[in-house]
Amino acid sequence: MGSIPDTAPVVRVFIAGGSYAGLSTAVNLLDLGDGLSPRMAREEYTHHPSVPKVNFQITIADERDGYYHLIGSPLALAESEYAKKAWVQFQDLPALQVPNVQFVQGSVSSVDCDAKTATVVDSITKEPATHQYDYFVTATGLRRVWPVVPQSLTRKQYLLEVEAQIKALDGAKDGILIVGGGAVGIEMAAELKHVKPHLKVTLAHSRDKLLSSEPLPDECKDKALDLVKETGVDVLMSHRLASSTKVESPDGSSRYEVEFTNGHKMTASAVVMALSKSISTASYLPSSATDSEGLVKIVPNMSFDPSTPNATSHFCAGDVAKWSGIKRCGAAMHGGHLVANNIHQLVLQQVAQHQPKFQELPEIPPMIGLAVGKNAVAYGPDEGVISGPEVMQAYFRDDLGWGICWDWMQLGGRKSEAKA
Ligand SMILES: Cc1cc2nc3c(=O)[nH]c(=O)nc-3n(C[C@H](O)[C@H](O)[C@H](O)COP(=O)(O)OP(=O)(O)OC[C@H]3O[C@@H](n4cnc5c(N)ncnc54)[C@H](O)[C@@H]3O)c2cc1C
Structure with a gap:
């Protein structure tokens, strides 16, 4: 003193x-x-x-x-130009x-x-x-x-890391399965489909509502599901992953044979675990x-x-x-x-x-803002559930x-x- x-x-x-x-x-x-x-x-x-x-x-x-x-x-894991900016x-x-x-x-x-x-x-x-x-x-x-977040510690290494992921996903002729319908899985699936519409993208979630572990109203969770479907992502609700096995083809390519606990089976070129x-x-x-x-x-x-x-x-x-x-x-x-x-x-x-x-x-x-392709859904105690491209603009503009x-x-x- x-x-x-x-x-x-x-x-x-x-x-x-x-x-x-x-x-x-x-x-x-x-x-x-x-x-x-x-x-x-x-x-x-x-x-x-x-x-x-x-x-x-x-x-x-x-x-x-x-x-x-x-x-x-x-978006950084889906688009090289954006990755450089991020x-x-x-x-x-x-x-x-x-x-x-x-x-x-x-x-x-x-x-x-x-x-x-x-x-x-x-x-x-x-x-x-x-x-x-x-x-x-x-x-x-x-x-x-990984792959929720790049693990590199330098920008140089990070650009190589995301580029490898972008290339792998780009050539996914049997589609991509994103596992986990929390905020991260939803945004990953929607951004991927938005940036690369030619890809078949599937989002699987173990519960009957997306964002199931968040203390948010059902209206918000249901709106998130509507918006994900609108982007063209296939959504599998109440699908818990049991196994995913890599299978090599004689032509040198590979794919994953995936099974859920409810017996449903599918194949995908890549399986991305988005469990946060x-x-x-x-x-x-x-x-x-x-x-x-x-x-x-x-x-x-x-x-x-x-x-x-x-x-x-x-x-x-x-x-x-x-x-x-x-x-x-x-x-x-x-x-x-x-x-x-x-x-x-x-x-x-x-x-x-x-x-x-x-x-x-x-x-x-509890409050949230979630980017889902061209749209966003947001919830807060004052505004309640709001969604649409104008919400995207207000919460994320055009660069997440x-x-x-x-x-x-x-x-x-x-x-x-x-x-x-
Ligand atoms: C994929 C994804 C999407 C998200 N989307 C949204 C969204 O739409 N809206 C939203 O509001 N939030 C979102 N979030 C959450 C948001 O990113 C976090 O709330 C925010 O990053 C928290 O900021 P922070 O500064 O506390 O920590 P961080 O952003 O995690 O930063 C921590 C920093 O500390 C460094 N660090 C860690 N350990 C050490 C150590 N021992 N020594 C030195 N440095 C260290 C790290 O390298 C990092 O730079 C998202 C998160 C993820 C993963």
Whole structure:
């Protein structure tokens, strides 16, 4: 607790994860540090007259070498041109090319919350390096399997990975079977049929409603089914996969013989498992910080639950946070904004004896936006179920939300209307 500083205080913020939650934290912190309103704020931010600026020294660690628009995966795995757009290397994000932001490509392997140090294993050299911080932000999301999400860590490797998949699916003369009618399977099947209408695409789901594990009204699930069928995808409801066996033909080609538990059989050139098994990435945190599923326990201002040492210096946003609501990228970006706000308030408390005004995360009711070919279906407590091409435009535009996220985070550079 010192006297009011003459120069901008220097505050080290370490952000684990450079995607929606992590980058939103970083860009909003940069605004606050420069004495501006955070770019995602709806209302003007009141800065402290004695601490107009803060020198945030931000380190962003990510296993990947760039920002990957995860939502775009179903299209990235179907169309080469889009795949190129979906992954932007960190060095090509104009908004973050400033001297006080440093990117580290590597995997965060452990965090000592007591000592306030984070260890990162470099992706290339595999050497560990330890970073000291004043504030730590967990924004590493959930780990998802191939082919739900590309597994490459560099843009170069990723382009090869998706190209191989696109080629394999392109030549699928016996059609493609997508297994799993959750959000990911629906979007994968619909995008594939939309981009490659010549392909026979089948979506199989074990239950009698799509999106069966989501707490959504039946009207939303039924509308999703109507829209998938409208794209030309064959839908098999109440079909649980029993086996899929690869059979080689004498001409060198291969296909899969598939059987469901209800006895139905079919063949397909490719079987894509779109069962969204996702697991926490936060194994690098002390066990006191996470629940039995590895999700990070937070309080409404998004700092860690008090059971972890220095809890108020540790924050979490995005999918890996234990909070209500369906995991969504809008929630991840919003969370990053609140974390930036609350870190700034704590800095003011420390250097200017300011009474912090935290922004708190409310309970989030179930809501969803789902792209289904040319249409989208959305549900929220206020609007109810809405669908159609205009919903697609509002929720995803024509690039599965790439431009919406890019613009919301202003990754191309801060818009001039940010106000001091
Ligand atoms: C196929 C698919 C479609 C989706 N469609 C939609 C949609 O239409 N609308 C919607 O709102 N949501 C959608 N989602 C959900 C949305 O993508 C997530 O809610 C969002 O990605 C969460 O953002 P995040 O920043 O928390 O995590 P992520 O986007 O997962 O980012 C985490 C980052 O952390 C990095 N990382 C992980 N572990 C480590 C580590 N140990 N060290 C360093 N870095 C690490 C990763 O490389 C990654 O860059 C979809 C998800 C999938 C898989």
